[in-house]
Amino acid sequence: MTQTVQENLPGSSPPPAHGHHKPTTWKTYFTFCEDHKVIGIQYLVTSFIFYLIGGALAVGVRAELATPQVDVVSRELYNQLFTVHATVMIFLWIVPAGTGAFGNYLLPLMIGARDMAFPKLNAVAFWMIPPAGILLIGSFLVEAPASGWTSYPPLSLVSGQFGEMCWILSLLILGTSSILGAINFSTTILKMRRPGLQLTQMPLFCWAMLAASALMLISTPVLAGAMILLSFDLIVGTNFFNPAGGGEPVVYQHMFWFYSHPAVYIMILPVFGMISDILPVHARKPIFGYKAIAYSSLAISFLGLIVWAHHMFTSGTPPWLRMFFMVATMIIAVPTGIKVFSWVATIWGGKLRLNSAMLFSMGFVSMFVVGGLSGVMVASVPFDIHVHDTYFIVAHLHYVLFGGSVFGLYAGIYHWYPKMTGRMMSELWGKIHFVLTFIGFNLCFMPMHWLGLQGMPRRVAEYDPQFATVNLICSIGSFILAISTIPFVVNAVWCWVKGEKAPSNPWNAISLEWQTESPPIPTNWEGDPPLITDPYAYGLKPGRKAIGAIRGSDLWAAKP
Amino acid sequence: MNIPTTILTLLAGITITLLSLWLGQNNNLLPIAASDNAAGVDSLFNAMLAISVGLFFLVQGLIVIAAIKFRQQPGDESDGPPIHGNIPLEILWTAIPAVLVLGISVYSFEIYNQMGGLDPMDHSAHMKPAAVQVAMQTDAMAGGLLADGTSADPNRPNFAAGVGAKPGQMDPADVTVNVMGLQYAWIFTYPETGSVSGELHIPVGQDVELDITAQDVLHAFWVPQFRLKQDAIPGKTTQLRFVATQPGTYPIVCAELCGSYHGGMRTQVFVHTPEEYEQWKQTQIASGIETEAIAMAPPSDSQSDGEFLEPFAEAMAMDMSPEMMHQMHAGSSHS
Helix, strand or coil, X not given: CHHHHHHHCCCCCCCCCCCCCCCCCHHHHHCCCCCHHHHHHHHHHHHHHHHHHHHHHHHHHHHHHCCCCCCCCCHHHHHHHHHHHHHHHHHHHHHHHHHHHHHHHHXXXXXXXXXXXXXXXXXXXXXXXXXXHXXXXXXXXXXXXCCCCCCCCCHHHHCCHHHHHHHHHHHHHHHHHHHHHHHHHHHHHHHCCCCCCCHHHCCHHHHHHHHHHHHHHHHHHHHHHHHHHHHHHHHCCCCCCCHHHCCCHHHHHHHHHHHHHHHHHHHHHHHHHHHHHHHHHHHCCCCCCHHHHHXXXXXXXXXXXXXXXXXXXXXXXXXXXXXXXHHHHHHCHHHHHHHHHHHHHHHCCCCECCCHHHHHHHHHHHHHHHHHHHHHHHHCHHHHHHHCCEXXXXXXXXXXXXXXXXXXXXXXXXXXXXXXXXXXXXHHHHHHHHHHHHHHHHHHHHHHHHHXXXXXXXXXXXXXXXXXXXXXXXXXXXXXXXHHHHHHHHHHHHHHHXXXXXXXXXXXXXXXXXXXXXXXXXXXXXXXXXXXXXXXXXXXXXXXCCHHHCCHHHHHHCCC | CCCCHHHHHHHHHHHHHHHHHHHHHCCCCCCXXXXXXXXXXXXXXXXXXXXXXXXXXXXXXXXXXXHHHCECCCCCCCCCCCCCCCHHXXXXXXXXXXXXXXXXXXXXXXXXXXXXXXXXXXXXXXXCHHHHHHHHHHHHHCCCCCCCCCCCCCCCCCEEEEECCCCCCCCCCCXXXXXXXXXXXXXXXXXXXXXXXXXEEXXXXXXXXXXXXXXXXXXXXXXXXXXXXXEECECCEEEEEEEEXXXXXXXXXXXXXXXXXXXXXXEEEEEECHHHHHHHHHHHHHCCCCCCCCCCCCCCCCCCHHHHHHHHHHXXXXXXCHHHHHHHHHHHCCC
8 A cells, every 4th residue: 555655646755664663762853853743843842841941031022111211231232132033023923933933734635645746945944043033132241232123234334343243244144045845845836735635635734834825935035135235235234225335224124124024924824824724623614715815825925025115114225116006015914814814714603722822812803803904004194103113013924923823823832732642731830821911922922012102112212201101011011921831831841741642633623634544644644645635624514524523534435 | 681692782883982982082092193294193092992992892702702602601512503614704804904904004104104104205495404414413423434435425225214394494403403313312403503402402383304313322202292103223214303392391202122221211302482493593503512521321332431422422512521421411310
């Protein structure tokens, strides 16, 4: 039987005979392993460690902002804290966790492949991340970058060469890793699907990864270009961006945001996909409007490329250009709205299992809506002129990236943890984690909208005393948020070792990744991976078995 | 308890609509409006807030109701109904947001146009002789650091758009002030009197033009009460044009990260009544040059204060001796 499978699966090396594969132990995770599942977990654990570091930096920022005076850290250190916080959270946590971790772990399992298209490249992409992260965080030992994660010249050219170079090098390495990952994801999705599996039969996570990979491939090289030119300005004294020598600092902003706005979608699209795959399982209902969700990912990906200058409405850009970018940005609300309404319609009328994965997914939808609505507001040029570079923006971006991406990543971890580790997580501690995160998050970021509207700029170590009370509330919220990670870490670590053994399909899910052992064997399936043409076929149909009564064999026997 | 669902839905819809409309008008989220642009921005914000509040409660309400009403009953292992979609519904929720964002876009465009945001800023009659003089003075101030002419050319090759003249308004502004951002202070130069100050003085009810530039790094000039913000870019002049409508004192905040003392880069704008403004102008002319202390934090880099302000020494007619610098700092130590 194994022989026929080898012929059927395109591009994959024949699965080695049993016994040849070394068993996956904890030591495997510290090696240059080419198994996509190992790499996925390497990405997830590494990026989560960086998330904890980035969170600690944020606690430093909020501790400083608890009072209007500069008292906890020095002004210089404060600027380093928020610069490295943002860089770590974006480039070392959300991007590698959303794309690298879940993309690597889930894509081959979802499309019936034995591994990614380029396993060696995959391992190379992962192993670029730890040195880049150590370089960035290690810069604190000498001098960390301090000109914000946007690193606008001329400030970035005068605020410390060492830290700035660490930042540039680290971003170049991480950008390269991201491009390598995207090559792998897109090739795997387009070329490695199990024979017979149509694109429109894939789980929606695959569509989202396809859309995100396109963005990574198109926009990341432009960031690399900006970084290289900036480093020339910094080291050899060229004047690409330095006005003192006739350079143009606004061009850097265009190049930077040409990547960094799509980066927002690189961070959110995989999470959109995960939510589209988690909600139906726990709501026991098919996804509502499969094609609309799939194509809206592509629409967001395309539109995401032509909105970058909405970060520059006060940068002296021409008026017609501002109007174009305003309208383009507003239009993104349409495909995003389609997704949100489809998710709500998916859970409406279902039989919701309100477990941790589901709570975080529903929390994701409700928090992301806030960020989306404030996103439409800041797209409007006259209003953005008032709130640009204020705490309103800080609130908006955290509703999108924390309330959005991070809630979604937590949902993904709770949902796929049994598959990844073969153990169940504690539901009680998961719910405690959710409640603490939800309260801490809203307490921390909701009042920031008011701060920005009233006149508090971002990236300041000291502020007008009239904002003291509200800032204290935000800081308390951030401390709750920091504490909320403790139950999660304890839960995840404890259950990995001592947790209840997970069955192969604990959620009675239909999609392909659940139709194998937990954790999957190195070749993913013993034999032919089943062909699942509708990964969302939940619900009783006349003459069909209830999902709980369906055995794997029923599915495997299903005709294409 | 047998109220039909349609009635309940209708009531919920009406409640949410009324609530959003009320919040849109009575939110008190913005500071007082002290310029002629502010009213438009505020009504735009209120409209967007009303729509956002409505959509927020719609989505949150549905999620919360679903969590209560559709949660799994104990022992029920069955699935929900196999509904895969509903094309008319999907068209509806594509069309409604599309119409909403289109409406907001048109509204924003209209407000932006009224503010003067679409002013092409190439009217050649714009440059008054006095302004040219000031522009040259700006150059002298920036002397040495910026090799290229900042705005001395009447065609203004390095002039970038900000918020300009309102539609139909072809006259030069009543009052022009040159604004220079530097680490970590704002310096205002008044061409009429030739005076320099660290705080901005403008008359109420008159058309004011700020020609903004920066000496070292990017800064952003922001007066929350005016709802106006514009980056100050070295080597370029950007413009803000507005009418202050409420006499009073408002903060000027630097909104673009400019270094370690970015948070301390604050000063004030005094919006004077015409009489007060005239009085202030007379004192300026009388005393020659304003020597009012500039709210300034000490620079963090290796430059000494004297070196740092040297380019300005002449324009400010100030003695840059260490004693003088010490006095300035003592007089301006910020909270």
